[in-house]
Amino acid sequence: MLDAKEKAMLQEKAKELREKLIQVTYNCGGSHLGGALSQMEILVALYYKYMNIDPKNPEMVDRDRFVLSKGHGGVGHATLLGDKGYFDPELLNEFNKTGSPFGMHLDKNKVPGVDASTGSLGHGLSIAVGMAMGARFKGEKWHTYCVLGDGECHEGSIWEAAMAGAHYKLTNLTVFVDRNWLSLDGNTEDVMKLEPFADKWTSFGWRVITIDGHDFDKIAEAIEAAKAETEKPVVVIAETVKGKGVSFMEGEIGWHYGGLDDQTRDKALEEVRKG
Amino acid sequence: MAKATGLTWTVADADSMSQAEIYGEVLTQLGGENEKIIAMSTDLAKSTKIGMFEKKYPERFINLGIAEANMIGVASGIAATGLIPVVSTFAVFASLRAAEFVRTDLCYQNRNVKIIATHSGTSFGQAGTTHHCTEDLAVMRSFANMVVIAPADSFETAHAVRAVMEHDGPCYIRIGRGFEPPVHKSLEFDYEIGKAIELVEGNDLTIIATGVPVLHAVEAANRAKDQGISVRVLDMHTVKPIDREAILNALLDTRRIITVEDHNIIGGLGSAVSEVIAESGKACAFRRIGFKDEYSIVGYPEDLLHRYGMDADGILDVIQEVMKAEFEEDEDWEDED
Amino acid sequence: MSEREQLRARLFLRSALPLIKVVAADRPNYRKLLYKANGIVQFAAKDSSYAAYVELKDGELDVVKGMHANPTISLTFKTAADLNTFFAGGVALPSIKGLAGIPLLLRVVPFLLKLKILLPTAIPSDPQEQELKVKLLLYMITHALSQMNKGGDEEFVKFVKKSPERVYQWTVENGGPAAFLRMKAGKTKAGRGTYKKRRPFVHMIFPNIPSAMKVLTQQVALIEAVRDGFVRTEGALEYGRDIGTQMQRMDALLNEGI
Numbered sequence: 001m002l003d004a005k006e007k008a009m010l011q012e013k014a015k016e017l018r019e020k021l022i023q024v025t026y027n028c029g030g031s032h033l034g035g036a037l038s039q040m041e042i043l044v045a046l047y048y049k050y051m052n053i054d055p056k057n058p059e060m061v062d063r064d065r066f067v068l069s070k071g072h073g074g075v076g077h078a079t080l081l082g083d084k085g086y087f088d089p090e091l092l093n094e095f096n097k098t099g100s101p102f103g104m105h106l107d108k109n110k111v112p113g114v115d116a117s118t119g120s121l122g123h124g125l126s127i128a129v130g131m132a133m134g135a136r137f138k139g140e141k142w143h144t145y146c147v148l149g150d151g152e153c154h155e156g157s158i159w160e161a162a163m164a165g166a167h168y169k170l171t172n173l174t175v176f177v178d179r180n181w182l183s184l185d186g187n188t189e190d191v192m193k194l195e196p197f198a199d200k201w202t203s204f205g206w207r208v209i210t211i212d213g214h215d216f217d218k219i220a221e222a223i224e225a226a227k228a229e230t231e232k233p234v235v236v237i238a239e240t241v242k243g244k245g246v247s248f249m250e251g252e253i254g255w256h257y258g259g260l261d262d263q264t265r266d267k268a269l270e271e272v273r274k275g
Numbered sequence: 276m277a278k279a280t281g282l283t284w285t286v287a288d289a290d291s292m293s294q295a296e297i298y299g300e301v302l303t304q305l306g307g308e309n310e311k312i313i314a315m316s317t318d319l320a321k322s323t324k325i326g327m328f329e330k331k332y333p334e335r336f337i338n339l340g341i342a343e344a345n346m347i348g349v350a351s352g353i354a355a356t357g358l359i360p361v362v363s364t365f366a367v368f369a370s371l372r373a374a375e376f377v378r379t380d381l382c383y384q385n386r387n388v389k390i391i392a393t394h395s396g397t398s399f400g401q402a403g404t405t406h407h408c409t410e411d412l413a414v415m416r417s418f419a420n421m422v423v424i425a426p427a428d429s430f431e432t433a434h435a436v437r438a439v440m441e442h443d444g445p446c447y448i449r450i451g452r453g454f455e456p457p458v459h460k461s462l463e464f465d466y467e468i469g470k471a472i473e474l475v476e477g478n479d480l481t482i483i484a485t486g487v488p489v490l491h492a493v494e495a496a497n498r499a500k501d502q503g504i505s506v507r508v509l510d511m512h513t514v515k516p517i518d519r520e521a522i523l524n525a526l527l528d529t530r531r532i533i534t535v536e537d538h539n540i541i542g543g544l545g546s547a548v549s550e551v552i553a554e555s556g557k558a559c560a561f562r563r564i565g566f567k568d569e570y571s572i573v574g575y576p577e578d579l580l581h582r583y584g585m586d587a588d589g590i591l592d593v594i595q596e597v598m599k600a601e602f603e604e605d606e607d608w609e610d611e612d
Numbered sequence: 613m614s615e616r617e618q619l620r621a622r623l624f625l626r627s628a629l630p631l632i633k634v635v636a637a638d639r640p641n642y643r644k645l646l647y648k649a650n651g652i653v654q655f656a657a658k659d660s661s662y663a664a665y666v667e668l669k670d671g672e673l674d675v676v677k678g679m680h681a682n683p684t685i686s687l688t689f690k691t692a693a694d695l696n697t698f699f700a701g702g703v704a705l706p707s708i709k710g711l712a713g714i715p716l717l718l719r720v721v722p723f724l725l726k727l728k729i730l731l732p733t734a735i736p737s738d739p740q741e742q743e744l745k746v747k748l749l750l751y752m753i754t755h756a757l758s759q760m761n762k763g764g765d766e767e768f769v770k771f772v773k774k775s776p777e778r779v780y781q782w783t784v785e786n787g788g789p790a791a792f793l794r795m796k797a798g799k800t801k802a803g804r805g806t807y808k809k810r811r812p813f814v815h816m817i818f819p820n821i822p823s824a825m826k827v828l829t830q831q832v833a834l835i836e837a838v839r840d841g842f843v844r845t846e847g848a849l850e851y852g853r854d855i856g857t858q859m860q861r862m863d864a865l866l867n868e869g870i
Contacts, residue, residue, distance in 0.1 A: 107383075120375060123376060123379060126380070131355055133337065133353055163340065163342070164345055164349060477848075478847050479778070527810075606801075610801060612633070612755060
């Protein structure tokens with residue numbers, strides 16, 4: 001449960017990071033804005049409230065692990081990590097530039113705080129399953145979090161990993177699906193039907209919690225429920241809006257990836273500042 | 276070899292795979308020495324012999340079911356926690372089915388995962404092309420950070436399994452089905468990743484072989500000796516990083532090189548050796564023995580080796596062809612006085 | 613033994629006689645003897661098709677195989693055996709045609725005498741002479757072996773016939789003389805210096821001239837020579853032995869009756 005102060009802090013942080021994200025996108029010429037905006041509250045809740053991490057010691061042995069399986073959300077993740085103090089946020093001015101540590105998909109060997117290099121969809125859940133198993137082998141108490149895209153769940157390997165997570169009862173693993181209903185070519189249900197999505201996860205042996213993915217109270221409840229779960233791994237299906245916070249981006253597949261000029265940047269900034 | 280009569284041996288007769296057991300034994304030993312080792316398979320624990328580890332250390336064994344891509348991703352995650360996953364499945368699945376996972380999750384991220392890929396080449400002959408693997412050396416060699424090893428027999432496999440533990444990063448060990456007669460008599464020989472073993476000395480021609488055909492190369496060299504041809508045999512158990520020095524010495528000493536591999540001649544050992552030769556700028560008679568960009572037929576492994584020229588008979592034919600090619604009438608043979 | 617004498621004559625005329633060119637090249641005092649000399653000094657035997665002549669053009673010396681149409685002076689032996697005795701340092705008198713050429717012959721004789729340095733009994737102590745001897749020996753050995761093949765020595769022909777391309781190299785280290793014998797499927801070629809296109813199949817390496825002297829003149833047995841570091845062999849050792857056997861056969865042929 002969040003108290004009012006915490007919730008306000010998280011909301012403020014989300015607002016602030018949306019601004020920074022828009023600025024980074026403006027500077028670098030283009031980014032996966034839509035998904036970075038839809039996943040925002042999930043990442044903010046984890047990094048600013050729940051995860052045991054130390055930005056000054058990114059390799060801390062007993063830290064909680066985080067895998068952004070939907071690796072194209074990297075621009076949002078990097079913006080957050082810069083704000084958290086994993087590295088000098090000024091470095092983000094080089095985003096996408098040749099030789100920069102940052103590109104649209106983050107490299108764990110280049111960006112402090114990134115636990116797995118993702119980008120190719122359908123990999124991150126397997127890796128997260130491995131991290132959770134590793135914790136168990138080592139008798140460590142840390143928790144592994146993984147964020148999937150909904151379109152990513154078209155990949156068969158997600159379901160291979162889902163089977164493994166359930167089979168090994170990985171209660172130290174919590175998965176979020178950023179269910180924004182849009183992939184590159186359109187609505188997920190038109191491109192390749194995912195529904196009944198929650199049933200799929202349930203039948204694969206997972207406990208499913210469906211929430212509003214932009215509501216910090218709901219996110220907090222889901223995380224706390226997941227950490228208290230002792231039988232099954234938990235998947236949180238977070239109903240989100242692609243492009244959340246910028247009216248002309250919301251629900252628009254055109255903003256899966258895009259660049260901003262002075263005018264659109266100013267308009268976007270104005271909207272996210274209003275919240 | 277008597278047992279290799281049908282499909283059933285992969286599971287039911289697993290106990291008779293004495294050669295493969297040596298590797299299983301070593302891995303199990305290593306498991307005792309190093310608690311970080313986690314063994315993994317995809318419903319092939321028995322066939323791959325990693326099951327021996329499972330018996331001794333069930334708490335450190337994971338079966339991922341028939342899902343190779345996921346196994347590699349999981350291995351990457353486990354390695355991320357500081358443990359050392361050793362995964363074993365058939366070569367065709369490890370290298371092709373799971374290729375992008377190996378590349379992105381292991382090699383790109385430089386994860387300390389060891390892949391022991393069994394039933395490589397055409398060693399699982401009766402199973403047909405879906406279960407043969409004549410592309411893995413090419414695929415694995417092209418992944419940065421990956422070390423690629425093809426032991427000649429299970430003694431070498433045992434050495435290799437031990438040696439890769441000393442290397443921090445992804446390694447691919449490609450072995451046969453476990454019935455292959457041994458090249459070595461025991462474990463008593465020096466083994467180093469990236470260093471070819473000269474099994475036969477010779478100065479007319481060099482055969483560079485990897486994996487199962489090494490034994491046949493030795494046999495061919497012995498037969499060639501009876502014909503007055505002095506053949507060197509290099510057991511190139513590490514295909515990457517390749518032993519450039521051994522190749523360049525062979526090039527300068529013998530100026531005739533034949534490669535032999537249970538693999539497509541494109542992309543594997545033959546390609547690796549030819550790259551070194553071409554970059555040296557020195558001319559050399561050169562042949563590659565292997566699958567000539569074709570899929571193998573179904574058959575017993577020994578028959579397939581023969582059919583595709585990878586046994587002693589086939590190698591000897593190429594030796595003679597290379598030596599004969601020089602019997603030309605094109606040069607100045609006037610003595611200098 | 614006629615065939616054998618014919619082969620021997622071939623070796624003397626084609627392998628040994630041309631070595632006077634090396635003497636001329638390496639010894640300025642010998643070259644002086646030929647100052648402005650012109651003419652042809654021919655060596656032949658009545659029962660042999662092998663012949664050779666020394667050609668002098670303004671003091672420049674060459675040795676050519678075959679008969680010259682119009683030699684200045686011609687030394688014709690009755691038999692190849694006699695010619696061989698002459699070249700091996702024994703006494704055999706030829707019939708001489710072209711008495712006017714005798715002064716020319718006398719200018720060439722010191723060169724022929726210098727070739728005696730090749731005899732096993734000649735052990736020079738002067739370092740320069742030692743070097744000349746080793747050089748001439750290496751050139752002689754490789755050339756004569758090749759000529760044994762080309763002249764039809766049955767055993768050596770067999771040895772060469774089944775040989776793929778192989779190079780037998782002899783080298784005195786640190787820039788000393790070197791020579792090689794290359795063979796391939798029945799063909800042979802003697803060459804001087806180091807063969808560069810492929811590493812030798814067998815490489816006999818002498819650390820210095822005195823060591824080479826000891827080994828090549830058989831002052832020390834091969835086993836001791838190896839033990840004491842007078843020679844080392846790189847490459848195919850068994851074939852090193854084999855070529856050694858052939859060298860001894862050649863040696864026996866050349867030194868017969870001496």
